[in-house]
Amino acid sequence: MNTNYILSNLGFKESFKILANDFPHLYPGRVTEQARETYKVATEEGEIVAEVSGKFRYESIDVSDFPIVGDFVLLDRLNDENGNAQIQHLLERESELARRASGASNERQLMAANIDKVLICMSVNEDFNIARAERYLTLAWNSGATPVFVLTKTDISNELDSKLAQLEEISFGVDILLTNTVEKDGYLSLLKYIKDNETVVLIGSSGVGKSSLVNALLGNKFLKTNGLRNDGKGKHTTTQRKLFKISSGGIIIDTPGIREVGLNSVNLIDTFSDIYDLALYCKFKDCTHGNEPGCAIQNAIEKGNLSRKRFFNFQKLEREASYEGLNNKTIERNKLDRMFKNVGGLKKARKTLKKQNKRSY
Incomplete structure (x- = not known):
């Protein structure tokens, strides 16, 4: 694979050049791969191995301050012949894809930086899951990039039309x-979405075919791929994030399969715009969308204009987002507060209706 780069062909646009001009003694590069303590960085003279400098490490407050794949960094030199090059500065990101780290931690985990599009890959076999698709879509919208759904393995699906219709209902x-x-x-069909000098990141569950797509676009089997398991699902293949330049001019970031789509610092408005729009027509401003009279959302569900399952998924993600960064005791207290708030809202609504009924007589 070619490792001689022209940075302007790797997404190093004018806005990044202006930022880099403030450090004339340093050399720009883009992070193509990350290991534990080292990074592979594409520079004008080739791909080199680099590490953050002691000053950089000392001044970093959070793990998100460290470089990730897709970042543009400034180095002390353009080769690693005398040891690893030193990353002295990280240029401000224009977009970043992040999720909550798996497990009990609420730590924010960055996945890719400076991306233009997020290709959400879902296979149309047993991996297909609308609730997961809504989570992926929320991640994508919150990155600052444009989401695109990519259905993979369409050659083995007997229910393609049905699954496509389900996805269209939530894609907006x-x-x-x-x-x-x-x-x-x-x-x-992917090529028109990977424009010259634009960066796209592929995300999805393990084994949905991301690496196979990257290999097809690169024109060779650069990435290892695995077949299907006995249950029809793909096997985990990619173990770390990598950035590639394809011959058509675009840039691809391949990522490991996501087992748990944790949301962190999310805004649900883009993914669930239909629900937010409906809520504007509720009778009460503090409507909890439960049993209150005049609830536009419950009315839409009863009429079949809104899926009850979709609203359930929305409520689940909304609660998850509201618990971000809280400890277990606080989360339990908030759950109780939410329960009693719902009861109070219902009582208030009934009280208001009684007053209105009295005035009508």
């Missing part, structure tokens, strides 16, 4: 691409 204008890597041109 987000493009949906159908791909496979079996047919000769099964992946070419």
Whole structure:
């Protein structure tokens, strides 16, 4: 694979050049791969191994201050012949894809930086899951990049039309691409979404075919791929994030499969715009969308205009977002407060209705 880069062809646009001009003694590069303590960085003279300087490490407050794949960094030199180059500065990110770290931790985990599009890959076999798709979509919208759904392995699905219809119900204008890597041109629809000098990141569960798509776009089997397990799901392949330049001019970041789509610091408005729009028509401003009279959301559910399952998924994500950064005791207290608030809201609504009924007589 070619490791001689022209940075302007790696997304190093004018806004980054202006930031780099404040450090004329340093050399720009883009992080293409990250290991524990070291990074591979693409520079004008090739790909080198680098590490953060002691000053950089000392001044970093949070783990998100450290470089990730896709970041533009400034180095003390353009080669690593005399040891690893030193990363002295990180240029401000224009976008970043982040999720909550898996497990009990509420730590924010960065996945990729300076991306233009997020390709949400879902296979149309047993991996297909609408609730997970809504989570991925929320991650994508909150990154600052444009989401695109990519349905993979369409050649093995017997329910493609049904699954496509389900996805269209939650996508709200987000493009949906159908791909496979079996047919000769099964992946070419992706190319128009990977424009010259733009960066796209592929996300999805383990084994949905991300690495196969990257290999097809690169024109060779650069990444290892695995077949299907006995349950029809793909095997985990990619173990770390990598950035690639493809011959058509775009830049791809491949990521490991996501087992747990934890949301952190999220805004749900783009993903659930239909629910937010409905809430504007509720009778009471503090409507909890439970049993209050005049609830536009419950009315839409009863009429079949809104899926009860979709509203349930929205409430689940909303609660998850509201508990971010709280300890277990505080979370339990907030759950109790929410329960009693709902009861209070219902009592208040009934009281208001009684007053209105009295005035009508």
